[in-house]
Amino acid sequence: MTQKVAVLGTGKIGEALLSGMLRAGWAPENLLVTTRRPERAAELRERYGVETVTNPDAAKRADTLILACKPQDMGKLLEELAPHVTTDRLIISAAAGITTSFIEDRLAEGTPVIRVMPNTPVLVDEGMSVISAGSHATPAALTHAEEIFGAVGKTLHVPESQQDACTALSGSGPAYFFYLVEAMTDAGILLGLPRDKAHDLIVQAAIGAAVMLRDSGEHPVKLRENVTSPAGTTINAIRELENHGVRAALLSALEAARDRSRELAAG
Ligand SMILES: NC(=O)C1=CN([C@@H]2O[C@H](COP(=O)(O)OP(=O)(O)OC[C@H]3O[C@@H](n4cnc5c(N)ncnc54)[C@H](OP(=O)(O)O)[C@@H]3O)[C@@H](O)[C@H]2O)C=CC1
Ligand SMILES: O=C(O)[C@@H]1CCC=N1
Incomplete structure (x- = not known):
């Protein structure tokens, strides 16, 4: 049947x-x-x-x-x-x-x-x-x-x-990447690039990074280190991300999503 x-x-x-x-x-x-x-x-x-x-x-x-x-x-x-x-x-x-x-x-x-x-x-x-x-x-x-x-x-x-943890990571996950792309495109505007070019650059960086994460077999730390030249540009950006607590913000954000998933079960 x-x-x-x-x-x-x-x-x-x-x-x-x-x-x-x-x-x-x-x-x-x-x-x-x-x-x-x-x-x-x-x-x-x-x-x-x-x-x-x-x-x-x-x-x-x-x-x-x-x-x-x-x-x-x-x-x-x-x-x-x-x-x-x-x-x-x-x-x-x-x-x-x-x-x-x-x-x-x-x-x-x-x-x-x-x-x-x-x-x-x-x-x-x-x-x-x-x-x-x-x-x-x-x-x-x-x-x-x-x-x-x-x-x-x-x-x-x-x-x-x-499941509640997976909802925070995976169900909601794409939204975090869209949010990052949106914010980084704004950064491109700040640096004087036209919006469409900034968008294309960031989207292609995201696609390239995603494929490398999936296919290279390398740890994300190693992949990031490969981009981060001594006394170069990337480390200056990373310092700002650390100064602004982006890693801690992500830990708290996903915990909040997990907690909301638990709350939804209670109606
Ligand atoms: N969006 C996402 O990325 C993800 C969502 N989910 C889950 O999927 C579910 C739906 O989310 P999402 O698609 O974003 O929400 P939507 O509001 O787009 O879809 C829910 C739909 O259900 C309809 N609906 C509500 N009650 C009834 C009913 N009694 N009979 C028939 N249809 C009904 C609503 O109708 P109406 O339009 O008239 O309100 C609406 O179209 C949620 O439980 C969410 O947790 C899971 C993974 C990812
Ligand atoms: O935001 C939400 O509640 C739904 C569940 C996972 C993704 N979207």
């Missing part, structure tokens, strides 16, 4: 996943989506040729339900789904903070639940999706989750106790 997958709460990350699954070869007729607003449903139908349905219909018709609403909307969504979700359905939640037990407690006893934290680079098939099994998720269910998320990037299994 062909597996049907429904994305429930198709906003930014839900749409990113949907588009990735279609790129990876999923047939539109095997995908269902749900939205809160009818105009959003129309947009998705037109853009992707997928069927839009209600949440109860998604629960009745799809084998796998990917819950992609905000953590704050999860309780209400589960209330709506509970009467219709049978234990042969697989529930995958992409919501920050929401634990598998939060979901299990609101659905029929024995329903398999998997928690996944993806990130927006799934849009370009360079995502990272961090996967944890709930109490009733079988190895086959985990393999299915890996197939879905592995089509749009890498996957990593972690114990659920590490």
